[in-house]
Amino acid sequence: MGGREGLYLIKIDLKQVIFAVESASEAFQEYFDTQTGETVALADPFITGERDEALAELIENSPGRFLPFPSKYEIHEYRIMADFVDELRPSAAREELTGAIRGKGAFRRFKNGIRYHRLEQGWYDYLAQAQREIAIRWCEENGVEYVENKAEM
Template sequence: MTIPLKQVIQAIEEANEVFTSFWDTKTGKTVYLADPLMTDMTEEDKALAAEMENTPERFLRFPTKCEIHQYRIMEDFIDRLPPGKAQEELAYAIRGKGAFRRFKQSVRYHGLEQRWYDYLAEAYRELAIRWCAEEGLEYTE
């Protein structure tokens, strides 16, 4: 089977705690299933959950927010910066509560926003390619 890489990347970018996204191999579409512990399940969610239970091989789960490890991606980005004030401040910014907010503020302050978003996009692309390989899928660019 073949999936557009862009579709996998989009699912990775949209990953959150409330919904789990899946690739429906029958329709080729991305479907979202609400976490019943986080939100009330709609009739549509219940129908999808039943379909997944009856034909689990039809649905491939995209990487979840936990599997994406955005914190590790931030650490890798910082490690690739040249030694200096920006690297030190970003390394400090990601410690403790509020790390993501402080990281984004520091990236902006040091004029590294575009570099960060380019790095993040490439990290997501690599994750998407790895997911396709693990699922035995070919992808189109």
């Protein structure tokens, strides 16, 4: 009995966590409802001007039921972008992208640079892998067993 079986009471499809990581925004905080298995989103009233009082109250009054998915600030897409550039082999593209990701407008310049150097697919593959790793880490940190296909649930 030395495996991970029995350690987790909650299971989630990893795709659900990855989707929450991909869609993280400043306007909403997404949560995993451990009771229903659904993802719920609570709007930030300072950004959206809206507030779901019933959901906010339910989250506040149900300790342990709602697990917050990683926020946009916890994901650090800029760090992922910089790591991607660092892993490129030495080249004109790497040099240009290193400069592009500095200062205001970094995301726009980076997107233009990867398009120009035909690195878009490599970037999207790299980003997807980074988001998957964030999702797995979230599961492990929250004691949630992940499955890679719904048939395992």
